[in-house]
Each structure stands twice: as structure tokens, then as C-alpha cells.
Amino acid sequence: MITNLLRLAWVFLKIGAFSFGGGIVIIPMVENEVVVRYGWLTKTEFVDAITLGQVTPGPVIISATFIGYKVCGILGAVVSTLSVIAPSFIMICLATEAIRKFRENKILANFLRGARIAVIGMVFDAAVSIGRSSIIDIKTLLIAAASMVCLFKYKVNPIWILLGAGIVALVT
Amino acid sequence: MDEQVKQQAEQLYMRGLHVFARCADTQSLKLVAELWQQAYELYREIGDESKARELEKLLAGFYKKKYMLTQQRKQPKPGLVERFNDWTMFLKIGCFGFGGPMAVFTLLEDELVRRRQILTNEDFLEGAVLGDVLPGPVTMDIVTYTGYKLKKWSGAIISTVVFILPSFVLMIILAMLYDRYRITPKVEEVFKCLGAAVTGLIISVGMRLTKAEMKGYRELCVLIWAFASSLIFKLDIVIIVSLAGIAGIVVYHKDAAKENLK
Numbered sequence: 001m002i003t004n005l006l007r008l009a010w011v012f013l014k015i016g017a018f019s020f021g022g023g024i025v026i027i028p029m030v031e032n033e034v035v036v037r038y039g040w041l042t043k044t045e046f047v048d049a050i051t052l053g054q055v056t057p058g059p060v061i062i063s064a065t066f067i068g069y070k071v072c073g074i075l076g077a078v079v080s081t082l083s084v085i086a087p088s089f090i091m092i093c094l095a096t097e098a099i100r101k102f103r104e105n106k107i108l109a110n111f112l113r114g115a116r117i118a119v120i121g122m123v124f125d126a127a128v129s130i131g132r133s134s135i136i137d138i139k140t141l142l143i144a145a146a147s148m149v150c151l152f153k154y155k156v157n158p159i160w161i162l163l164g165a166g167i168v169a170l171v172t
Numbered sequence: 173m174d175e176q177v178k179q180q181a182e183q184l185y186m187r188g189l190h191v192f193a194r195c196a197d198t199q200s201l202k203l204v205a206e207l208w209q210q211a212y213e214l215y216r217e218i219g220d221e222s223k224a225r226e227l228e229k230l231l232a233g234f235y236k237k238k239y240m241l242t243q244q245r246k247q248p249k250p251g252l253v254e255r256f257n258d259w260t261m262f263l264k265i266g267c268f269g270f271g272g273p274m275a276v277f278t279l280l281e282d283e284l285v286r287r288r289q290i291l292t293n294e295d296f297l298e299g300a301v302l303g304d305v306l307p308g309p310v311t312m313d314i315v316t317y318t319g320y321k322l323k324k325w326s327g328a329i330i331s332t333v334v335f336i337l338p339s340f341v342l343m344i345i346l347a348m349l350y351d352r353y354r355i356t357p358k359v360e361e362v363f364k365c366l367g368a369a370v371t372g373l374i375i376s377v378g379m380r381l382t383k384a385e386m387k388g389y390r391e392l393c394v395l396i397w398a399f400a401s402s403l404i405f406k407l408d409i410v411i412i413v414s415l416a417g418i419a420g421i422v423v424y425h426k427d428a429a430k431e432n433l434k
Contacts, residue, residue, distance in 0.1 A: 058339030088308025114420015121398025134367030147372030
């Protein structure tokens with residue numbers, strides 16, 4: 001129990017520190033740690049965790065709560081959520097304190113610029129990882145395509161897409 | 173002669189009264205004080221003692237009042253408890269922040285900049301830039317940033333926790349339900365379709381980011397390299413992101429040096 005809690009804390013601290021550009025980036029990393037390395041969740045459960053993270057309000061990183069709950073119950077949920085928030089929380093506070101220095105530091109700015117580009121690659125990687133197990137027939141393929149077009153081209157609020165997908169699932 | 177001066181004093185007094193009745197800012201209050209002071213001196217000059225004393229009293233009371241006004245302005249900033257309304261606002265946004273970062277972003281801007289005027293537009297943008305550059309979801313970063321601006325560390329902790337709390341509680345409830353109902357076919361079907369929709373959502377996010385960040389073939393190379401090394405070679409994300417960051421330092425530093433030479 002204690003070892004698992006410590007592991008959860010470590011894994012999510014690491015993930016939280018590298019979640020550049022929002023929560024979606026962390027999906028491949030979470031999968032690697034949680035499914036492949038420690039075997040806490042099956043692949044299906046993992047995809048469901050991400051899906052639930054999208055359905056709830058708030059950022060995707062809240063999927064950490066679900067994973068923590070699965071591993072160690074409520075305590076695990078608390079530990080993993082706090083760990084995933086902590087790194088960015090501390091960084092933001094420190095950066096706000098020293099905003100001028102932060103802005104003028106060219107090396108840091110260039111590092112973050114480069115990191116942000118790598119992160120886009122991670123996002124596509126996440127799409128492959130989730131898509132592989134959730135796009136299994138014509139229907140799901142159509143849903144994915146429709147949601148992509150609606151979001152990218154028409155900038156629909158994602159909650160309507162998710163609602164629509166849920167309704168499609170119940171009706172057909 | 174005396175009559176003329178008396179009239180002048182009367183006029184000064186009336187003008188002061190006029191300003192006093194209309195405005196209450198420091199500038200006009202100063203003007204009022206000056207006018208009455210002049211009137212007082214004129215009364216003393218012509219020896220109208222009763223009027224002079226009257227004005228003296230008025231001025232004394234006036235200065236006291238003005239003193240109080242400036243005191244009010246120096247009141248301490250509201251404490252943690254007085255900010256209760258702002259904390260509940262974060263809770264509200266945490267509850268209704270469905271639909272991804274853009275929706276929450278608009279909600280936050282509306283509340284913080286327009287309605288409550290806690291942040292100026294520049295402050296908000298600065299927070300957004302920080303959130304964009306540093307790790308963590310942008311919306312949560314802005315919430316942390318605002319909390320820190322309001323009340324340093326304690327404010328940041330309160331605002332972040334309050335913001336994340338609704339999703340956290342909902343997620344725990346969903347996780348509990350999940351264990352019980354996941355196996356039923358209907359739920360299975362819903363999860364399948366939601367997963368597909370989420371896939372589309374992730375792709376659209378990636379495309380939007382690509383559109384925003386792609387400035388040349390160098391960026392494209394890094395992107396494809398990052399994608400491939402994560403997917404095929406299973407390289408750790410920490411290594412990938414760090415390497416890309418170092419590449420950024422080298423490449424963009426050279427760019428800046430070249431521009432300087434020109």
C-alpha cells in the first residue's frame with residue numbers, strides 16, 4: 001500500500017512536471033507508466049480513464065484521480081491528484097514572483113519553445129494510442145472523423161461532441 | 173471697500189460650497205479647502221470676527237473629514253476571508269468548466285477581467301502566457317496565477333484546490349460507479365463511442381497546435397522525430413522533451429545571433 005502510494009506520487013509528479021501544453025500530452029507517458037510498466041490498469045481501463053477525464057469539467061489531468069482511485073482507493077486518488085498538480089503549481093507561483101527575470105531569460109524561453117514542438121508530437125502519439133483501442137469498426141471511425149472535423153473546422157464546444165457520441169451509442 | 177471684500181469672501185465661500193456639494197475626489201477637496209481658506213483670510217482682514225470663526229469651524233471639520241477620506245483609501249487589502257466571493261467564483265468555474273480549455277478560458281476572462289476586475293487585461297494575458305509556456309493545463313495555471321496575485325501562496329493554494337475540487341469529487345463518484353456498471357453492454361457501447369470522439373478531439377488539438385507552432389521545416393522535423401521516437405522507439409517523454417528543448421536553445425540562439433549580426 002505504502003509502496004504503491006509512493007510510486008503513484010513519483011509517477012504523477014514526473015508526469016505533472018512534463019505536461020507542457022496542456023493535459024493531452026501526458027497520455028502516452030501515463031500509458032507507458034501505468035499500463036506497461038506497473039500494470040495498474042488494463043488498456044481498456046486506461047482509455048476509459050482518459051475518456052472520463054474529458055467528460056468531467058476541468059482539465060484532462062484529472063484522469064489521474066481515476067487512476068489513483070483504481071490503485072489505492074480514495075487515498076490513492078488524493079495522492080495522485082495532488083502530485084500531478086504540484087509541479088506546475090510551484091512553477092507558476094515562482095514564475096509569477098519573478099516574472100520579469102523569467103521573461104528576460106532567453107535560454108529558458110528557447111528551451112520551452114523547443115519543448116513545445118516536441119509536445120505536439122506527443123499529442124499525435126496520444127491520438128494513436130487512444131485510437132488504436134477505441135476505433136474498432138465503421139461506426140467508431142465515423143464518430144472520430146466527425147468529431148475531428150467539427151472541433152477543428154467549426155470549433156464546436158467539445159461537450160456537445162461528447163454528448164452527441166453518447167447519444168449515438170445509446171440509440172444505435 | 174470693506175463691502176467689496178466681504179462680497180468677494182462670500183463668493184469664494186459659495187464657490188467652495190458648490191464644488192464640495194458636487195465632487196468628493198481629492199483634487200476638488202483640495203480646491204474647496206483653498207477657497208475657504210482664502211475666504212477666511214479675507215474675513216479676518218475686514219475684521220468680521222463672527223463670520224471668520226464660523227469658517228474656521230467649517231475648515232476644521234472639513235480637514236477632519238478629508239483626513240478620514242484619505243484614511244479610508246489606505247485601508248488594508250481584503251484578507252483571505254473577505255475574498256470568500258472570489259474563491260466561490262473559482263468553485264463555480266470548476267463546476268461548469270465542461271468542454272475543454274477554450275470554454276474555461278472564456279469563462280475565466282469574463283469573470284476575472286470584465287466582471288470582478290481582479291486582473292487587468294494585460295495581467296490576464298500574462299497569466300495565459302505563463303500557463304501556456306509552463307507545464308500544466310492552461311486554465312489551472314491561470315487560476316493558480318490569479319490566486320497568487322491575490323494572496324500569495326495561500327491564495328494560490330485555495331484557488332487551485334477549489335477549482336479542481338468539483339472535477340475531483342465527480343471523478344471519484346464516476347470511478348466508484350465504473351467498477352459496478354462497466355460490464356453492462358449499454359455502458360460498454362457508450363464508452364466505445366466516447367473513446368472514438370475523444371480520439372477525434374485529441375487529433376483536432378494536435379492539428380490546432382501544429383497550425384500555431386509550425387514556422388518552418390525545422391519545427392516539422394522535430395515534431396515528426398518526437399512522434400516517431402515516442403511511438404516506435406518508446407523513448408521516455410522526459411528525454412524527448414528535454415532533447416527538443418536543448419535543440420531549441422541551440423537553434424534559436426543561433427538565429428538570434430544571426431539577427432544581431434545583421
